[in-house]
Amino acid sequence: MTAVESVGEFRFECGESVPDLTLAYETYGEFDGDNAVLVCHALTGSQHVSSAPRSEDHDADAVGGSDAGKDADTGVQTAGQARAWWDDVVGPGKAIDTTEYYVVCVNVPGSCYGSSGPPSEGPDGEPWGTDFPPVTVGDWTRAQRRLLDRLGVGRLHAVVGGSVGGMNALDWAARYPDDVRRVAAVAAAARLDTQCLSLDAIARRAITTDPNWNGGDYYGADRPNPDDGLAQARRIGHVMYLSKASMGRKFGRRAAGRGAFGDAPSDPTARFFPYREVESYLDYNADSFTGRFDANSYLYLTRAMDEYDLAAGHGSDAEALAAFEGELLSLSFTGDWHFTVEQSRALAGAARDADVPTAHHVVESDHGHDAFLVEPESVGPPLRDFLADGVDGRAVRDEDEGEPVEEESRSPERAPVHASLFPG
């Protein structure tokens, strides 16, 4: 069950403020004073990280009593998030064991799953739209810090995040170096590279050139959403989340069969050519996505991701981590071209330069960026043992140890065709 908490006036890094920041979050397990683990979601994720039983709601307003869809009273969207996004990793007996840890996951400001953001109600009773202050990853961290204060959590045992959630985790190490014992950045980096900045900019342009976007003012039942643009952004995203190898293996060049989702665009130039399986896959995911995500939020959150730079304000990544007293796990996947192994290696190197006990654990995988979601068998063991024993954890391998990278037996067929970042 998602809870919401108002944490008062909040001044964003950009200098703009909201009078009362609302944060939607979920907690699992019981807090014993020393066992809190903050899990940071990826770009379009939500607070709904696990299907495990939630903790009591700590005097916050409980909303969204089921996962059945958007709650008309509170405006909290849970549609499409019915399936918890890291259910194979977080829960009782799972790698992040909710019988052992008190797990907190917070929807980031700027998103659309109950925390304040462009689609939420502003002071005038209308949706904020693009009047909502631009957000940064640092704002997410500061908001999480404030919520944790309300929950009575001082020092965190760990912060764990994947993708831009991993940047969020790194920001904790840099911003509140005394407040967290262990930081795990999964499929993440100290900053986005130029190629990914480009694709994000193209994705945003797809939204802002959709006439229905209307300068960000499209809320209200009588107005169409910029679904074409948001769908295009999502298609681009999915190409970034998969690898060349995994796309080839899953779809090849096959024409979509009868009954496949979607249809060729109304494009007479296509009359001699097949509608391919991979197009059906992209269209399926794009269609699902437009039903559960807000176009303005997509603009806000990709801006935050693009802007994030661990070194900003510090001079270097190592200097940013210099005050961090904890340990770092950087976990990367060989097939990930969104956040590469090389970027994780550079991050680990900077952390070592800052005398942070660090492991760079490389997983052989051709699943691309999606691997952190679809390979719990690769991600779980090192996370579990890092939480328990830090970089000396049994299943934590550091590539510098010179040991062969562990490749667990798994079937390449394991990942369902339509499983990608936050399916549904």
Add this chain to the structure above:
Amino acid sequence: MTAVESVGEFRFECGESVPDLTLAYETYGEFDGDNAVLVCHALTGSQHVSSAPRSEDHDADAVGGSDAGKDADTGVQTAGQARAWWDDVVGPGKAIDTTEYYVVCVNVPGSCYGSSGPPSEGPDGEPWGTDFPPVTVGDWTRAQRRLLDRLGVGRLHAVVGGSVGGMNALDWAARYPDDVRRVAAVAAAARLDTQCLSLDAIARRAITTDPNWNGGDYYGADRPNPDDGLAQARRIGHVMYLSKASMGRKFGRRAAGRGAFGDAPSDPTARFFPYREVESYLDYNADSFTGRFDANSYLYLTRAMDEYDLAAGHGSDAEALAAFEGELLSLSFTGDWHFTVEQSRALAGAARDADVPTAHHVVESDHGHDAFLVEPESVGPPLRDFLADGVDGRAVRDEDEGEPVEEESRSPERAPVHASLFPG
């Protein structure tokens, strides 16, 4: 000077016909009966491959006496093609030496530089639009064959092409195996992979969801072109043409300076964030491109590229090349993720299986797919020597020879920032 030739009724592979196919082409050098080299242009290229003096016009109608822009009388667009696209490789004393070879380059059907295509005039005096028959790479080859017949060229000394032009060259080997002595496929492949199929589909969708596209019917001075959509397609293309490394080196994460081309989109969510150099680069190229290319042609030509499959109708790549009596050079670039080294290697392997004398020449480069255009010093020598002596040519290295790949000294600064596929 571009010449145009009408080659009569033409039935396309899709089964549809045009009553009179027009082909725009350029020739350089003098034909001696045995020295003809057909150069095949890439997706958005033209017949204007070199600034070398053209041959006489072989009784064809000469049009476009200057490169100054679109010729209002003939409708031949030369805008943006003022700079010949392979001027460093084709010309007097260049690798494809026009004092030695008779070089022919033909604008492919479906394109927009004077050959019949969507923007050209149909039987009713109006632009064809999407009534123009869908085209395939095979149609390009068949049209080229017909033009060469008119020019009196029977057997070709060589066919050379880059990118989808390399597919065009391969199609010659499969379709007219007795008609060509040497085929060079540069930065090409036997077929596009799933990832690139996806990005092409997304690019087309950007055009077809632009309201100005209007089902392909946007011709006429009073109608707006689907420039937003075509620009998006081009931005996606440019990311495909560059490598992660070259993008990082050229642009990093820098904000665009004063006077940079372009401006942030009218996006209030951007108010706290920089407009980056790489965005300026993409916007500059996208803007140039919409001034010189037709959106429907972009749909047609990417469809042709996506559909191309050397093995189609043959069972395998090797069987497709089984009747080819000539030699094959497959030239690839390590930083190219559009057409990869692995794809070139597979092509070379298939050719060897078909007993075709073959060399797979790998160039170490981080320029990405663009390398075939911006690294004439890498491309020229093996092409020159392959034309002269086949796979035994001095500068032709086959990776199977076990020799180290030749890496010539060159400055990474050499490629100008705004040089990419067909700049301008």
